[in-house]
Amino acid sequence: MKLKNVTQAAGFLFLRICVTAAILALVVILADIVTKGIGVISWEFLTTMPKNGMTQGGILPAIVGTFLVTVITALLAIPLGMGCAIYLNEYASDTKLTRLIRMSIRNLSGVPSIVYGLFGVILFVQLMNLGTCVLSAGMTLGLMTLPWTITASEEALKNVPRSYREGALALGATKWQTIRTNVLPYAIPGMLTGTILGLSRAAGETAPILFTGAAFYLPFLPKSLFSQFMALPYHLYVMSTQHHAISKVRPIAYGTALVLITMVFAMNLVAVIARYRLRKIKME
Amino acid sequence: MKNAKINVSKFNFYYGDSRVLKDITIDIPENRVTGIIGPSGCGKSTFLRSLNRMNDVILGSRAEGSVMLDGRDIYGRDVDVAGLRRKVGMVFQKSNPFPKSVFENVAYGLRIDGIKDKYFIEERVERSLRDAALWSEVKDRLRDNAFELSGGQQQRLCIARALAIEPEILLMDEPASALDPTATLKIEELIQELKKKYTIIIVTHNMQQAARVSDLTAFFMLGELVEYDITSIIFTKPSKKLTEDYITGRFG
Numbered sequence: 001m002k003l004k005n006v007t008q009a010a011g012f013l014f015l016r017i018c019v020t021a022a023i024l025a026l027v028v029i030l031a032d033i034v035t036k037g038i039g040v041i042s043w044e045f046l047t048t049m050p051k052n053g054m055t056q057g058g059i060l061p062a063i064v065g066t067f068l069v070t071v072i073t074a075l076l077a078i079p080l081g082m083g084c085a086i087y088l089n090e091y092a093s094d095t096k097l098t099r100l101i102r103m104s105i106r107n108l109s110g111v112p113s114i115v116y117g118l119f120g121v122i123l124f125v126q127l128m129n130l131g132t133c134v135l136s137a138g139m140t141l142g143l144m145t146l147p148w149t150i151t152a153s154e155e156a157l158k159n160v161p162r163s164y165r166e167g168a169l170a171l172g173a174t175k176w177q178t179i180r181t182n183v184l185p186y187a188i189p190g191m192l193t194g195t196i197l198g199l200s201r202a203a204g205e206t207a208p209i210l211f212t213g214a215a216f217y218l219p220f221l222p223k224s225l226f227s228q229f230m231a232l233p234y235h236l237y238v239m240s241t242q243h244h245a246i247s248k249v250r251p252i253a254y255g256t257a258l259v260l261i262t263m264v265f266a267m268n269l270v271a272v273i274a275r276y277r278l279r280k281i282k283m284e
Numbered sequence: 285m286k287n288a289k290i291n292v293s294k295f296n297f298y299y300g301d302s303r304v305l306k307d308i309t310i311d312i313p314e315n316r317v318t319g320i321i322g323p324s325g326c327g328k329s330t331f332l333r334s335l336n337r338m339n340d341v342i343l344g345s346r347a348e349g350s351v352m353l354d355g356r357d358i359y360g361r362d363v364d365v366a367g368l369r370r371k372v373g374m375v376f377q378k379s380n381p382f383p384k385s386v387f388e389n390v391a392y393g394l395r396i397d398g399i400k401d402k403y404f405i406e407e408r409v410e411r412s413l414r415d416a417a418l419w420s421e422v423k424d425r426l427r428d429n430a431f432e433l434s435g436g437q438q439q440r441l442c443i444a445r446a447l448a449i450e451p452e453i454l455l456m457d458e459p460a461s462a463l464d465p466t467a468t469l470k471i472e473e474l475i476q477e478l479k480k481k482y483t484i485i486i487v488t489h490n491m492q493q494a495a496r497v498s499d500l501t502a503f504f505m506l507g508e509l510v511e512y513d514i515t516s517i518i519f520t521k522p523s524k525k526l527t528e529d530y531i532t533g534r535f536g
Contacts, residue, residue, distance in 0.1 A: 093343060163380035167442075170338060171393035171449060172370035181396060182382060 030261075037258030040251045046259070049219040054239070055249055057219075059256055064221050065134070065214070065229030066263065070203045072138020072225070073145055077202075078195055080142075081149025085191070088150070089157040090179055109147035114207040116144040121211045135225040137213035141202040148201070152194020156187040189278040196271035200264045206233040216242070232260040289314040289453065289483045290335065295349035297330055299342065304330050306507045307349070312500075317475060317484045319498030319515065321491055323535065327507040328487045329377075332455050335485065336372035337365050353453075370397070373451035377458040379439040381430035386422050389430045389441055393449035408448055415481075416444035417474050436467025443474065454478065456486040460493065472497050491531055495519050503527045 044058055051057035092098045120140030130136045160183050168178040206214075215228040216238060222229040239253035240246065288311040297305035304327045312318050320328045333339045334347060337358060350357045358368050370393070381389050390409040399405060409426075413419040418440040422433070430441055439459060446454060456475075460468040475484060475497050488494050494501050495515060502512040503526075511518065511527045522528045529535060 161380075163376065163378065164382060166338065166341070166376065167380045167382060167445075168392070168396070169341065169366075170336065170369055170374040170376075171396065171445065172366045173393075173396045174366050177396045181392075186383065 033254060033257050033261060036251070037254035037256075040255030041258060045255055050217065051219070053245075054217055054243065054252070055245060059230075059232070059235060059252070059259065061218055061221055061230040062232045062235040062256065063259065063263075066203055066232045066260070068134050068222065068225075068229065069138045069141060069209065069213075069231060070199060072135060073141040073202050074195075074199055076139055076142030077145040077149045077198065081146050081195065082153050082191055084146075084150045085153030085157060086179065086184075089154050090175070090183070105147050105150050109151060112207075113144060113205050114210075116140055117208040117211050119143070120208060125212055131226060132211070132213045132228055133226045134213055134222055134229050137209040137229070137231075138225075140208045140212045141205060144205070144208055145195075145198040145202045148198035149191075149195045152198065153187070153191040156190025156194065157183065159190060160186045189275040192278070193271045193275045196267055196274070200267040200271075203267065204233050204260060204264055206231075206237050209234060232256055232263070236260060287314045288312060289354065291350075291352040291355075293350055293352075295334065295347070295351060297327075297334055297339065297348070298346045300344045304507050305334070308509050310502060310509055310512055312483065312485060314483050315479055315481075316499040317479050317486060317497055319494035319501045320485065320487045320504060321489075321494045321501060321530075322504035322510075323530070324489075326504040328504045329457055331504065332457055332485060332487050333374075335453070335455055336369050336374055338369075338374065340365065370449050371451055372453045372455060373446035373449065374455045375439070375442050375446055375457065375459045377461055379435065379442050379462070381433070381438050381441050381445075384430060385427050386430050386433070386441060387426040390444050390448050392445060397449065409444075412444040412448040413441075415447050415478070416440045417470065417477070418444055434467070436463050436470060439463060439467070439471060440474065443471075443478075447478075451482065453483045453485065456484065458487055458489055461489060468493070491519075503530060505530070 046058060046063065047060055048058035049060055088098065088102060117140060120136060120143070124130050124136035124139055125132055164182045164186065165178055168182040169175075173181070202208075209231055213228055214231045214234040218228060218230050236253055236256045239249050239256060243249050290312040292311070293309045295305060295308040296303060308331060320331065322328045330339065335351060335353075335358075339345050339347070347359055351359060353368075353372070357363075382392065384392070387409055390412050391405050394405050394408060410419065410423075413422060418437060421437060422428075422441075425432075430438065433441060439462075443454075443459070460471045463471065472493065475486065478484060479499075486494075486498060488497075498515050500513065501515045501518040503510045503518065503522075503524075505526060511522055511524045513523075518527065519531055522531065
């Protein structure tokens with residue numbers, strides 16, 4: 001008896017240490033960024049162009065650039081990803097080929113982002129001749145997000161009980177009617193959550209946009225989808241490693257990091273709220 | 285048989301390589317309750333699900349032989365399966381209301397049929413709930429979520445949902461197996477009421493239930509139809525030794 005309790009206490013202690021260590025690391029990083037970044041944040045910082053070789057001024061073009069690119073990413077990844085998941089989970093039969101496809105999709109989510117970046121250069125920038133621009137970068141990030149969207153959406157579809165499908169079919173619904181009226185409404189909260197998490201990850205990526213459209217320094221907003229743009233993660237990279245006066249622009253780098261983290265956090269928050277809301281609606 | 289609604293002949297069903305229904309030949313009469321009994325795994329549920337082609341969704345399954353409904357083979361080439369299922373309704377073993385309101389559950393079959401007329405839907409929902417002996421209990425709770433009903437009410441809701449699209453046949457797969465005795469009794473009374481309008485085929489694990497509710501009883505075992513006769517004969521003077529052993533509880 002005694003030994004059993006000691007073992008249990010030791011086990012709990014070990015688990016507690018794991019949790020504390022993980023949380024501590026996050027808290028330290030967040031605290032560092034917030035304390036050093038908050039002083040830089042002002043209305044001017046958020047709404048003006050960078051000036052004097054990026055040593056002064058704001059980060060407006062980077063905010064707008066990241067926003068635009070994320071919209072393109074969503075437009076590509078959401079419909080394609082959900083459609084693909086619906087096909088794989090509801091229509092495709094379980095053959096060697098579909099299993100191979102599914103495995104490939106899982107593996108694609110582990111491919112380093114720089115590989116997507118180089119692929120985007122070849123496909124969008126060169127082959128499709130779009131040039132380095134918002135569209136190329138957004139679509140590259142879209143491709144990178146696809147495996148995440150597909151996997152999350154498939155999981156969400158799998159979680160809808162079989163009895164909902166059978167019940168609808170038994171009432172004379174066609175397969176598509178069943179999916180549309182009695183499967184998708186219950187899967188969409190899960191699909192959306194996975195997708196938004198994928199998008200927020202894409203919004204913070206540097207490598208895929210590095211060669212496909214992000215610019216080092218552009219003190220104006222992108223004029224169209226075919227313009228180059230500044231982006232928060234790339235701007236952060238530039239400010240912390242590439243700038244000629246790194247120590248001088250350090251506060252701007254911290255401010256940029258804080259804005260980026262806040263944007264990603266806000267997107268995740270939207271995912272949580274959307275899931276909560278949709279859960280309630282579907283019950284009515 | 286006279287007035288046969290369904291004629292099944294030489295019907296075989298396979299899951300992959302295993303043959304789960306063997307040369308089933310049976311005529312099912314109109315406006316009667318036909319009970320199907322047999323030990324677990326005897327193919328009785330598979331047989332029931334063959335009658336509205338719910339087995340179609342199972343990958344690698346295959347049917348042979350014919351199932352004639354009003355003289356037309358439901359496994360024929362140009363059969364509209366969704367249309368068939370509107371004609372042959374089904375109530376499942378585990379009640380499966382949709383996570384919608386009571387009203388929307390019953391209206392579901394009408395809505396997917398493209399019916400938009402609000403008054404028509406309201407009237408049909410009420411009639412179906414009355415026919416399922418549920419109206420008085422839920423008439424003030426039509427907007428409540430169906431999950432808030434009790435287990436027995438949920439199963440009667442599923443019956444009402446099936447009735448709303450006016451099927452001709454009602455398949456019931458152990459509809460009371462998850463319910464308490466009071467709720468079971470209600471379902472059994474309901475079946476007696478429903479057989480005036482519908483042809484009912486009920487699979488049951490419970491032999492007393494088969495004896496109580498069905499006019500005819502079919503005994504299945506290991507994928508074969510062992511015996512099929514008027515219920516009182518099956519339960520008092522079965523012609524096969526196997527049937528007698530089963531109904532007297534020597535196995536099963």
